[in-house]
Amino acid sequence: MSIQVQHLSKQFGTFAALHDVTLNVPDGQLVALLGPSGSGKTTLLRVIAGLEIPDTGRVLLGGQDITHAGPGGRGIGFVFQHYALFKHLSVFENVAFGLKVKRGGQRPAPPVIRDKVMRLLELVQLDWAAARYPAQLSGGQRQRVALARALAVEPQVLLLDEPFGALDASVRQELRDWLRRLHDEIHLTSIFVTHDQAEALEIADRIVVFNAGQIEQEGTPEEVYDHPATLFTYRFLGKANVLARAGGQVTLARPHDLHLHSESVPGAWAGVITRIHVVGPEARVDVARSDDSGALEVYLPKTQLGGASVGQVVYLTAERQATLPEGESPQRFRLRS
Numbered sequence: 001m002s003i004q005v006q007h008l009s010k011q012f013g014t015f016a017a018l019h020d021v022t023l024n025v026p027d028g029q030l031v032a033l034l035g036p037s038g039s040g041k042t043t044l045l046r047v048i049a050g051l052e053i054p055d056t057g058r059v060l061l062g063g064q065d066i067t068h069a070g071p072g073g074r075g076i077g078f079v080f081q082h083y084a085l086f087k088h089l090s091v092f093e094n095v096a097f098g099l100k101v102k103r104g105g106q107r108p109a110p111p112v113i114r115d116k117v118m119r120l121l122e123l124v125q126l127d128w129a130a131a132r133y134p135a136q137l138s139g140g141q142r143q144r145v146a147l148a149r150a151l152a153v154e155p156q157v158l159l160l161d162e163p164f165g166a167l168d169a170s171v172r173q174e175l176r177d178w179l180r181r182l183h184d185e186i187h188l189t190s191i192f193v194t195h196d197q198a199e200a201l202e203i204a205d206r207i208v209v210f211n212a213g214q215i216e217q218e219g220t221p222e223e224v225y226d227h228p229a230t231l232f233t234y235r236f237l238g239k240a241n242v243l244a245r246a247g248g249q250v251t252l253a254r255p256h257d258l259h260l261h262s263e264s265v266p267g268a269w270a271g272v273i274t275r276i277h278v279v280g281p282e283a284r285v286d287v288a289r290s291d292d293s294g295a296l297e298v299y300l301p302k303t304q305l306g307g308a309s310v311g312q313v314v315y316l317t318a319e320r321q322a323t324l325p326e327g328e329s330p331q332r333f334r335l336r337s
């Protein structure tokens, strides 16, 4: 089911947590809200969930205005960063909870509940753990139970607030892949909040970049990464090397888009290698520019490092670069609405 928010604003005292936010999430998409801490991502999710009432603006679910509907009646599943499972209930009981507390005629019969819970536990690959208690599971497993629990009541949409934030890197990676696969299987319209750009780029259909309570840019991962419309988006999506500044514009290049040469080539910048740092299969090379205009960081496969060494004079070219206005974003961009 599609989600639309139109001209949403929300103040906390004098602080504008959301300012005139308009966003369309088509049916079946997985959308990432990406932005720094305090930029309003969680507030937007809470407004959509009905946990926060906006000062102005509307929320529509499948075209229907639900701005003033209570959180219970919205058909929205919510998964938080800190898996709030019931500690005294088994995994099975946790997932069954939302079904068992349904009123009278809406409550499925016990065998139906059992079948449904077991199917969901299979979906999150935890059917073997049905009788366990949350304390007997790892963090990633608990988070999968939380997801199964949110899905049990057949929500129309799923909201995930930093669902993997509290987990270590390898478990996060595993759950990311898994969430993407799950989404491809069930096509539930989902919005997830993250401040991890790699996570957003990897699994989202669309990315919405937030900055200070407003949408800075939205688009597919390729659009926002390859065509950032503002300096803020460029910097937020990855490491940025400043190549030049002139007339209120700044020219930037990503570390992967810089090439190192041992001999001078036309249009290259000269510099000296100050550090070589190998991170797994990748080499990161710091170069101090000879014209004293600052340091550049270059990433390349370790196998292409050749005989490069600290102190060596090298020449740099940029395969791709972007020129953007400096300073605060003069306007908010939207690649496609």
Ligand SMILES: Nc1ncnc2c1ncn2[C@@H]1O[C@H](COP(=O)(O)OP(=O)(O)OP(=O)(O)O)[C@@H](O)[C@H]1O
Residues within 6 Å of the ligand: 012, 013, 017, 035, 036, 037, 038, 039, 040, 041, 042, 043, 044, 195
């Ligand atoms: N109930 C509240 N009362 C007062 N201020 C609030 C309240 N909820 C949020 N804020 C403020 O609104 C701003 C946006 O908060 P929000 O949680 O939406 O940001 P976020 O982008 O989700 O950040 P994070 O990534 O740290 O979770 C923050 O400055 C926060 O302090």
